[in-house]
Amino acid sequence: MTDSTPTIDNSAWWRQAAIYQIYPRSFADGNGDGIGDLTGVLNRVDYLGSLGVDAVWFSPFYPSALADGGYDVDDYRDVDPAIGTLDEFDAVIAELHARNLKVIIDIVPNHSSNRHARFREALSAEPGAPARRRYIFRDGKGLSGELPPNDWQSFFGGPAWTRVPDGQWYFHLFTPQQPDWNWDNPDVREDFLQTLRFWGDRGVDGFRVDVAMALAKDLHEPYPAWETVSANLPEPMGSGGRSRFADGNHPLVDRDELVDIYSSWRHLFDSYDPPLFAVGETWVEPHRLIRYSSPDSLGQAFNFDFLWNPWDARSFRDVVHDSLDRAHASGTSSTWVLSNHDIIRHATRFAPSPLPQSRRSTSAVPLPPGAREHGLRRATAATLLALALPGSAYLYQGEELGLHEVTDIPDDARQDPQGRSIDGIFATRDGSRVPLPWTSSKPFFGFSTGGSHLPQPDWFADVSVESESASPASTLSLYRSALALRRRLQSGEELEWIDLGPDVVAFRRPGGWTSVTNFGSDPVQLPEGEIRLTSGPLQGGLLASETTAWLERSDRA
Known part of the structure; x- marks a missing residue:
């Protein structure tokens, strides 16, 4: 085509x-x-x-x-x-x-705004009331609760806790205007399933899931110090070193409880024909991505x-x-x-x-x-x-x-x-x-x-x-x-590497579609094939520096 x-x-x-x-x-x-x-x-x-x-x-x-x-x-x-x-x-x-x-x-799904009807209901409810348990509220420290529950910080800077008029504090990974949902609460889980169904029934084909790795959290005492929590975030959010927390046990991200949450989402997605698509925004260690991208979870992860x-x-x-x-x-x-x-x-x-x-x-x-x-x-x-x-x-x-x-x-x-x-x-x-x-x-x-x-x-x-x-x-x-050319040439999901030197990334796709990128400073010889597209002009018939060429096998063209 x-x-x-x-x-x-x-x-x-x-x-x-x-x-x-x-x-x-x-x-x-x-x-x-x-x-x-x-x-x-x-x-x-x-x-x-x-x-x-x-x-x-x-x-x-x-x-x-x-x-x-x-x-x-x-x-x-x-x-x-x-x-x-x-x-x-x-x-x-x-x-x-x-x-x-x-x-x-x-x-x-990690947070709403502070203007959401559920959060306004939580603010008007008593501490410990069902409406308040849909979010993450805690009593403060100090003689009269005037200090936040712990020293944790927002990902955007500043404290991760904001105090409300009755003295309790609510948790927010991002701005104070973005209170985090409590995903331990069945009401929250069911309400999001209803939201996904609302859009699926309107004809949406899929979802990009924001901050997909952070819904489940452990905010039970004793709280580890923020220095420990932040230093052990996965790369590139954190230092990139091996976490001091066991896999699935970081207090804020990539917890094992997410498997149950996204399994229920996948069950809903698969009730549609064709199934709804989902891709997670997942800042996690590479060996943990499969928990989001597998067919029984979201299905794809960034x-x-x-x-x-x-x-x-x-x-x-x-x-x-x-x-x-x-x-x-x-x-x-x-x-x-x-x-x-x-x-x-x-x-x-x-x-x-x-x-x-x-x-x-x-x-x-x-x-x-x-x-x-x-x-x-x-x-x-x-x-x-x-x-x-x-x-x-x-x-x-x-x-x-x-x-x-x-x-x-x-x-x-x-x-x-x-x-x-x-x-x-x-x-x-x-x-x-x-x-x-x-x-x-x-x-x-x-x-x-x-x-x-x-x-x-x-x-x-x-x-x-x-x-x-x-x-x-x-x-x-x-x-x-x-x-347009990608659509015509695309077939199969395999890739065969071609060695054209250390400064060149070259590979062949099924059907004879070849891509060559020259990262070096000198032009390079292209492999056999009909040139279909280049990102810049050739240099004397050679692939110029910092240029990609697509070629097609001659007997397929």
Whole structure:
């Protein structure tokens, strides 16, 4: 097939799907108020169809005070009025399904917002009441309970406990506006099953499960010190050393009780025909991923290793090898992620930068002259490598335009509660969440007629959908060609390595599809085959530095 309409196996469509992530508030604004909405999505469904992806994943669109970009959910079964209505979401599902695109939505089960009806009920209830036991409330320490129950800290900084007027404290892994659910409570478990069923019955095809590793917790005394808890978080959340807690016994993440929770979810998912899909956001040690990705659990778990990779052939090769082995062991397919709403865009991350490699996933600084072009060259080479691998490829809105991180957001425009200074550099996720440029015209580049909730830089004019659609040499044209070719060439889930030297990552897929990426500084000879696509021009018939080529066996072409 060479047209732009995906053809996907109805039962296991996700195993090698290309999935496009939409951050709704920054995708397209249909009513001119400066906030992306479902009307904007409806206006752009033809664009989504033309990309050649298999599914669209929506980050949260629920009612929210935006204490954490929509991940503070007021109501799990509704749409934020600023974004649209349930009827409009139904229309989005219908339009995407009409183009054979699956629909995935974020579910946020670790915490609600502090405006959620259940939390308001908990606040009005007496300590120990059933309503309060749906969350994690504890008495404080000190003579009159004036001190928090322990010294644990939020992942976003500051205490993980907030005191309420009657003197008790509630626990929150993230902001104080995001109280954690108590997943030991059967009411909480049943209510989330009802929420999953609500969206499944509306036609949603699957879920991305936020903070999937953190629902179950042990907050019984005696509490270990925060120094011990934080030092033994799994990599990359923590130090990466072997945990002092036995597997499944860390107080906050990756506890064994999660098996029962996700087993009940899988039972619900499998009651649909075809079964609902799920992928977990799982920051856990690699040997523990199978507990989330196995067929009797969520079914797939994010592999984030590419987000931390340096631009290095051996590092990429090792990640691919290890990830495919883990996926095979758990009976799932791997996931390949280079950018998302929480991470510095990979066109910037791979650029030469004054920052050390360990900082480039969380912090960005203005790049020196020439570095932007250098970063984009590496980014597109990495994208073609990832798209050639067996498994699911997750693409983040704007990466198909080659967008870099926006690094000059004024202080008074910043929205990210996780934003903080690290060694004198302000690290924020806002730079990857700036609204998309659809046209080359200021002031809002076609995103909106009336505003932009985060400021857009002037250089967006050169990387808009409008300008890139007119150029066969653009990043957008490369993504469209790659996704169409991927669909035609994709067969089987095996991979055969080809040795072309230490600075080259090369492999062959079933049917004679070969991918070669040159990480070195010198051009290299390509293996036999018809060249179908390259991320950059060849150099005298050789594969140039920092470039990927796809080839097809001559007798198959």
